[in-house]
Amino acid sequence: MTDVRPHSANDDGVLHTLFRSEQGGHEQVVLCQDRDSGLRAVIAVHSTALGPALGGTRFHAYASDADAVSDALNLSRGMSYKNALAGLEHGGGKAVIIGDPDKLKSEALLEAYGRFVASLGGRYVTACDVGTYVQDMDVVARTNQWTTGRSPENGGAGDSSVLTSFGVFQGMRASAQHLWGEPTLRGRRVGVAGVGKVGHHLVGHLVEDGAEVVVTDVREESVERVRAAHPSITVVADTATLIHTEGLDVYAPCALGGALNDATVPALTAKIVCGAANNQLAHPGVEKDLAQRGILYAPDYVVNAGGVIQVADELHGFDFARAKAKATGILDTTLAIFERAARDDVPPAVAADRIAEQRMAEAR
Numbered sequence: 001m002t003d004v005r006p007h008s009a010n011d012d013g014v015l016h017t018l019f020r021s022e023q024g025g026h027e028q029v030v031l032c033q034d035r036d037s038g039l040r041a042v043i044a045v046h047s048t049a050l051g052p053a054l055g056g057t058r059f060h061a062y063a064s065d066a067d068a069v070s071d072a073l074n075l076s077r078g079m080s081y082k083n084a085l086a087g088l089e090h091g092g093g094k095a096v097i098i099g100d101p102d103k104l105k106s107e108a109l110l111e112a113y114g115r116f117v118a119s120l121g122g123r124y125v126t127a128c129d130v131g132t133y134v135q136d137m138d139v140v141a142r143t144n145q146w147t148t149g150r151s152p153e154n155g156g157a158g159d160s161s162v163l164t165s166f167g168v169f170q171g172m173r174a175s176a177q178h179l180w181g182e183p184t185l186r187g188r189r190v191g192v193a194g195v196g197k198v199g200h201h202l203v204g205h206l207v208e209d210g211a212e213v214v215v216t217d218v219r220e221e222s223v224e225r226v227r228a229a230h231p232s233i234t235v236v237a238d239t240a241t242l243i244h245t246e247g248l249d250v251y252a253p254c255a256l257g258g259a260l261n262d263a264t265v266p267a268l269t270a271k272i273v274c275g276a277a278n279n280q281l282a283h284p285g286v287e288k289d290l291a292q293r294g295i296l297y298a299p300d301y302v303v304n305a306g307g308v309i310q311v312a313d314e315l316h317g318f319d320f321a322r323a324k325a326k327a328t329g330i331l332d333t334t335l336a337i338f339e340r341a342a343r344d345d346v347p348p349a350v351a352a353d354r355i356a357e358q359r360m361a362e363a364r
């Protein structure tokens with residue numbers, strides 16, 4: 001998926017993107033304002049072809065309002081693809097709240113935001129994203145019935161990193177199956193960059209499966225927590241050292257976006273890249289560079305869908321076993337993507353987009 005480029009506030013770039021470009025095609029974009037609480041938000045519904053649009057709320061201090069709209073357009077489009085490949089009866093949507101959450105976030109603002117979600121009458125279902133947390137969704141849920149990512153006390157599923165890491169692990173098993181013939185990481189050396197919420201749980205799955213795990217993180221407390229839980233792991237200083245680890249079989253980016261770029265891809269020794277981080281490909285074309293180097297890339301938005309599978313389940317009264325069973329399907333989905341990629345002679349990222357587009361087109 002091509003990114004929607006940010007535009008300056010004084011051109012019609014965002015509107016051009018929306019109405020006239022390949023990256024547009026959104027069904028509905030709503031600008032929201034509540035002067036009393038200071039809320040300014042954008043809710044973007046990319047597609048409801050498969051069902052109500054589902055995607056989180058990002059709370060961020062954007063450089064410009066146009067950047068905020070671009071981000072909402074881009075992220076909501078990404079959710080359509082992610083939800084389609086996760087096998088959910090949901091289209092793609094995303095919201096952004098404009099401003100510094102540390103300065104602006106209040107119960108009044110979140111309740112006002114919830115009223116805007118309500119105004120869409122169920123066309124958009126919200127959840128957490130960068131800058132919003134489970135306790136925020138509990139407040140947003142006071143003013144509408146289309147809020148997921150709530151706490152268990154409020155009928156929610158709580159921390160989504162449990163099933164996100166489980167899904168990434170399924171994607172990694174599929175990658176191992178495709179490349180080495182068996183769905184296991186036993187005896188393989190796996191490097192996890194970023195051992196926060198998702199990376200920490202992922203290390204647990206890998207150790208249990210018999211992998212040899214190497215980790216790195218910029219936060220000492222994340223490293224100490226995972227080392228205490230799994231004393232057998234190796235810790236290295238930084239991501240550059242991690243990707244150069246001798247005999248590394250798998251690289252799992254689990255920190256920030258852009259991990260696969262013009263500097264890291266030529267340096268990679270791992271044969272598989274499969275991790276939780278969103279937007280791992282720094283720019284269009286990186287997926288081809290990976291394929292040319294013979295590196296199998298499990299598309300990020302496919303393997304990290306465990307979290308959205310979890311929140312979607314909340315709408316039916318959360319059932320962990322049911323959500324986990326659905327997240328297990330990430331293994332078969334990832335395998336199907338690799339097969340399609342081989343058949344169409346395209347990188348897996350392109351094959352994933354094609355399968356998602358097909359599912360949406362069929363639903364229409």
Ligand SMILES: NC(=O)c1ccc[n+]([C@@H]2O[C@H](COP(=O)([O-])OP(=O)(O)OC[C@H]3O[C@@H](n4cnc5c(N)ncnc54)[C@H](O)[C@@H]3O)[C@@H](O)[C@H]2O)c1
Nearest residue numbers: 160161164194196197198217218219222255276277278307
């Ligand atoms: N939490 C979810 O359910 C979920 C779902 C889908 C995708 N993701 C994505 O997965 C990634 C991880 O999410 P998370 O919830 O674990 O976040 P987190 O903030 O809990 O963990 C990220 C970790 O990465 C570390 N980190 C940051 N920069 C680093 C660097 N340069 N090198 C090494 N480590 C670095 C941080 O210190 C932190 O420990 C993010 O990209 C997120 O968007 C998360």
